Amino acid sequence: MATNLAIDDQLINAAVKIGGHSSKKAAVTAALKEYIQHHRQKQIVNLFGQIEFDPEYDYKKERRRK
Secondary structure (H helix, E strand, C coil), X not given: CCCCCCCCHXXXXXXXXXXXXXXXXXXXXXXXXXXXHHHHXXXXXXXXXXXXXXXXXXXXXXXXXX
């Protein structure tokens, strides 16, 4: 889907250079992927303390079972 955006030329050019991207589109795509990943990680942090932890669980034993 084509989208027209007014992005600061200095910002986009710096992102292309710093990221070693071949185009502005590649820089924007990489930035969006990092943005999404960052926010998903923040959502995971919100789960701390809400999921029960079983100290007796042996993950190595579970691997051998399969």
